[in-house]
Amino acid sequence: MELDISERSVRRILKNDLGLHSYKKKVVEPLLSDDQKIKREKFANWIRTNFRKEESMRILFSDEKFFDIDGVYNSQNDRVWAIDRADADKNGVIKQKRKFPQKVMVWLSACSKVVTPLVILDEGTVDHAVYIEKVLPVALKYGNQVFGSDWVFQQDGAKPHSHHLTQQWCRDNFPSFIIKDRWPPNSPDLSPLDYSIWDELVNTINWNKVQSETTLIQQIKSSFKTFVNQLFLKVVLALPIDCIVFVKTMETICANKNNPVL
Template identity: 55%
Template sequence: MKSKVQTAVKNKYENGDGPAKIYRDLAGVVSLQTIKLWIEMIKNTGSINLSSPSGCPRTVRTKPNISKVKWRLAKKKRVSTRELSANTNISRRSIQRILREDLGCFPYKKIKQPKLTDLQKAKRIKFVNWVLNNYTKEDTEKWLFTDEKYFDLDGVYNVQNDQVWAVSRAEADKKGGVHQKSKFPAKVMVWLSVCGKGLTMPVILEDETMNAERYIQDVLPIALKCGNNMLGTNWAYQQDGARPHTHSLSQKWCDDHFPAFIPKTRWPPNSPDLCPLDYSLWNELAQAMNWDHITTKAALVDEIKRSIKEVEKEKVLRSVRDFAVRLRSIQKNGGNYIR
């Protein structure tokens, strides 16, 4: 029986993928040279036919052992290769090969997302239906989507992706293999908004605090000015359910000054997947920042202001247009969270 890896190679090749792309997609499960040999077989015979298994006969990756691993994986989905190795008396390396090459499995990190109650899902569906019944896709590009986020001097660090290749731990450390983290790093709160015309200027609060009074005094006038300059007189202001936003005085200010706004009775709770800043643009901003140059709070503020101008306009527009797509997805999935 052909392995799942061979089947994957054949399918990818027939879909137009080249050897290098297939190799990358399979994360090095088999060598590039092997993939090229298999593709030659497909060209000549239409399939991958191995007359005999390469190398020595299998003594560990046998059908019974593969079935054993598959059964344990189905019984307990959250299990490490180390635990599988201990429970099956198979080496960890062989377990990894069984998972990848024989079962076609790949490791995925758990992703954090808000836990939605049935009531919150119902409110999300109600909001989606309201938007789709009252606004076109072009209308939502005239919404000013807003959010706040903390930025600190320690920057953005991903333990899975920020890797340094070196011959030793000491050399890796010299090449920047240590991420130092302060116990109480200096930080600032950034308010930012976006629409189909682009990102606005930010409001940066260096003392980190926000209440309704400050929101009305320091943020909302900037939002009004940016919205009018970018969108004219026909646009709507969006904000989430943070306390300074839902305060009665904040709601009244919005009602009195904005051409239109999404009141607290409309915007669904626990829904960062509906704000372009949350699901896309905060990350784009963080990636555009040069964290090596940020050593003081003043430098952090300057870098935030500079990097907002560096975020690609195409990515900004795509993220805003994706809002309408997400509405449809939520309508189809019963109000569940989407990534």
């Protein structure tokens, strides 16, 4: 408008003369503060110094995720073919979401050899007491079954995890664990559950059958059985490689031309 050029001319200049293409913005990584970058750098160097390949394969990764009855959709791939916009709206192109959808929290852990059972946390607020009572014993049981007395438990920096009683329970029971001050903040890309397993599980759920919290839990449980049977070799046994990627990811995130880690 400032140059008094038509939109068609601008598009022609952008595409034909300049050879440019239009790209959608994508959220590909969390926004990190300078302090968070420093903590990631320290963590990456700590991993590189203290964990060899075989040791990284004995990390039991854990995470929680909220599932709600509105389900998920992919704004790029989930499409409706229609004559016009009104017809598309009529046939479900608009994804409706409730203001306060029913939801449940699910905990899961995985390592190079096993995926533990799900722990459904559907009783309201999950504080450190609930976490200690219902989650940590499951992690301890399966970690000991798979690795004996030589393995490392990982959890992120959520408040129930960083509570002093939770940290004390971990010190008293786990052979080793990553303490609250070690795991870097804002780190959804550092665990294989975040960058692989949760997405696979979400896509296995039949969301058309989810109408309430009860049916949501039923679908999560049944889909998890299918997920484990179909994707165990693909996802879980690939974790030794993913553990290397886990380290390299932090090195890449932390490294820059002014302050390289490598």
